[in-house]
Amino acid sequence: MGCGAFKVVYKAIDQDEGIEVAWNEISVSGDLQSLDSLVSEVKLLKDIQHPHIIAFYDAWYDEDNLKVVLITERMTGGTIKNFIQKKGPFKLNVIKRWCKQILIGLDYLHSHNPPIVHHDIKSDNIFVNSITGIVKIGDLGLCTQLFEGKIKDVVGTLEFLSPESFEGTVSEAVDIWAFGMSVIEITTLEYPYSECKSNFGMVYRKITRGERPLAYYRINDQELLSFINDCISYKTETRKNAKELLEHPFLNILDGLSDARFISLRSDMELEKYLQELQISGTIPLLKSISSPALSSNKPDTGKGTPKNG
Template sequence: MPFASVDSMEEEKEQFAEVDPSGRFGRYAELLGHGAVKKVYRAFDIQEGRDVAWNQIQLSKFIDMPYVVNKIHSEIELLKNLKNDNIIVLYHFWRDKEHNTLNFITEECVSGNLRDYRKKHRRVSMKALKNWSRQILQGLDYLHTHDPCVIHRDLNCSNIFINGNVGKVKIGDLGLATIVGKSHAAHSMLGTPGYMAPELYEEDYTELVDIYSFGMCLLEMATMEIPYSECESLAKLYRKVTSGVKPQAFNKVSDKELKDFIEKCIGQPRARPSAADLLMDPFLSDVDNC
């Protein structure tokens, strides 16, 4: 059954900058965000009558960088198989050979990423921080207990998204994620400096690197400072991280329970709790399940 009549479809096309091959999704010119790899546009699902996000990558930019294209494909293939309330939903994807673009449609989180949202709302209660934390951990628990285990590897506040009207938090940008077998060991170094666990630099790690990154996300949520932003170079940041020196922002956390909880997350790998363990932690015990 067609999604719309020919006449109405033509009217829609006049409004949209682009329509997908099925005619279901229309892209507007308005940018929701952009990064090193992709642009994200506001879009509309004609069939369901809802706002969505149209992610578009110009593959011509990466003609000499096949690893970037592989990263994008990995994100799409991964998203396609993940179904969880705290993970961004993928609806559809395709490659446009004429324009040499890769496009995929995901749900739109109306309030953007958690970093920008936190900056916009400077007065946030401890209850709200706990609520966000619980939802992020629920998403991580789903990834880490997925068969096979999925490690995000690049969790930070710019790729955690929020629907602020209902307080729903979702993990996105799984392009650096890796799927590992029963050994739960991975061997490659990728991620965002400042959020990367020390063992990531050694290229021998487990899913607990995501717990470290989560701890740094919570530190940023609490202080509105990016971890290790005081470091003038990657070399200095690397030396601090690998020698166990905590970021300066950690000393700005005044609440002892919060500080202790963050410290658990960014501790040594063997002492680091799992997402499931953290969800049972007394620090989060007074927060209702989301």
């Protein structure tokens, strides 16, 4: 079904229940610290039960192969990223329903005491049931409970990290920023900051300076932009939380003719002209190119592992 730097996921059958499940094998390489971290993750997963969070069923340690096996719910549509690549683009009412479900799941995590921070919200870690349309947050491997609000290392996927993450400051707001970047990715089919061509330094500078990814400027829907702006406000104190975002006008109307349309996006020519206008007005810095690979280009995911503080 999928693989990463340390994890391989297989489709399996639960012969007791007669259902398909996801069999996750995570390599620990005899590293006791990694094993302790995974044990903590398993304990946390057991406490998380919600309609918009991937269900956890069982776990054990395979000592012979130095792997931890996690058995979780399997979603028929796979990740939203793959689903869009195969079936998209989708109309605005679909995007709204997805956003609402993701936020409900985030609100559940953030409402725990202490709050649970996912740390790696992106379209690769959001799953869809292609039959029912239900969306769930998955891959909770980096989840932590927020006891102090500081971490030693920057964790997550580079292009989805918030500015404060690079300072080791963590709150529920880092998930909201990543969600906002995910909305940009889902609506434009372009990876955030793809114009940087996976250059860590370039992405880091753009994020810490508060510069939007080029894909953001392709969006030509003011209500959607307002919604995204509330997610990726540079200052955490002005960034909306999940509960507040659920009240945003963008999510208020989920049916009707106003939503039965595709998102308005600028073409390459329109984007070039719009960016020139923004540069002349001093709204954004000078840009060299608008080249921005789409999701369908199979761009390699640079977010594997744990990027260190730049």
